[in-house]
Amino acid sequence: MIRNIKLTIEYDGTNFQGWQIQKNDSRTVQGSIENALKTIFKKNIKLYGSGRTDSGVHALGQVANFKISTSMSTDEITKALNGNIPKDIAILKTEDVSKDFHAQYSAKIKTYRYTILCRKNRCAQQRNYCLHYPGKLNIRSMKEEAKSLLGKKNFKSFQASDPAKKAKNLKDNTVRTISDINIKRKADLLIIEITANGFLYKMVRNIVGTLLEVGRGKLEKGCICNILAKKDRNCAAFTAKAHGLSLISVKY
């Protein structure tokens, strides 16, 4: 019997060229796990992720699935995978799911977290997991402005042009629904968590870059409504660096 196996995966994206296998020999998370699957099951197995993450982006709860006929228990699969993947990836959970489950197409809600170290001096231990921002930020105005992102909107202004899709000449539907934005201070850290039914290419990093400009006072009250209305990537601010971003969870 063919089983459909769902994996919940943590990774440190620092030394990966992102999630998705590439034509060159780049070190990718998908590639590393598929290699381990091949070692364990002695055949090529395709792994379907909930979505790509870019080079340097981390995950605490990426989800992927693959099909296999095996008598191994889910615990045994977890153990075998963790023994065969590199140390910067960890399989947190392995589950049997129904045969129509697809990590990407069945996904209903995703949450990303962006972490900013807000203090004068940089850190050492968490340097690959947060953006160091030494200046002052008006967090109240960031929270206030972020409210304009909530709900079902056209986020075209926050979408980076995606070389893969450009090549295929695909036109995206750029409407998404952000159900929650939580901006909280925790000691020296400013944590921005965004939950939506889906995200456009680099959407979280473009939103964070824009919120940082709001916090610095470089963008005024009402700017996010204006940027959304323009439907033009050039109206939003810079793309915040990859290493502050982490995919926290995918819900089905």
Place this chain on the structure above:
Amino acid sequence: MIRNIKLTIEYDGTNFQGWQIQKNDSRTVQGSIENALKTIFKKNIKLYGSGRTDSGVHALGQVANFKISTSMSTDEITKALNGNIPKDIAILKTEDVSKDFHAQYSAKIKTYRYTILCRKNRCAQQRNYCLHYPGKLNIRSMKEEAKSLLGKKNFKSFQASDPAKKAKNLKDNTVRTISDINIKRKADLLIIEITANGFLYKMVRNIVGTLLEVGRGKLEKGCICNILAKKDRNCAAFTAKAHGLSLISVKY
């Protein structure tokens, strides 16, 4: 005028051969900071740490001092150092202190933290900062047994033989005072914090190894009193791995 400068230093010990400069060309924290001092002040400057940390051990609040005649402000020194040291070290604070301050000899109290990930599956992001322990631990008995370590005691049983001191044929005073041991569970993590007026070579890691054996039920109630009484390293358990250990603070 010669100034005495105190540094508070964070580092990720993963890729260092410990704090102390060695005769070979090992990458050390002290060596990396002394190199930066030489670049900034154009001369050799000796840096005095509060104590050595071993290869792989981290610090959130190591303290060191050096003497210099300069008109730079403490903020300028912090900035110049952070610009010239590797990314896995960060200078958190720079202060002028009295001329008789010595990071090692003036130290009154140190706190070390040992972090254990207590769950079946390993992690990826914090893999260099915690020991993965997949089995069950009786935390109540660890806490109970740890009480026997509190106070002024001879910790000879928890001291590893130190090759540096052995070479010099030094005999240590092995009496220390542990003023606090705090064992707490925080989600999947078990955190053991030990505060003392000083620590013998590998003392924290030997204590943690012994407490783990208590938690596993391999050592019985009263074992720590017995081990202390024997004054023999062979009576205590294994040395817990370096990467779970972090020097949290040094007080003066």
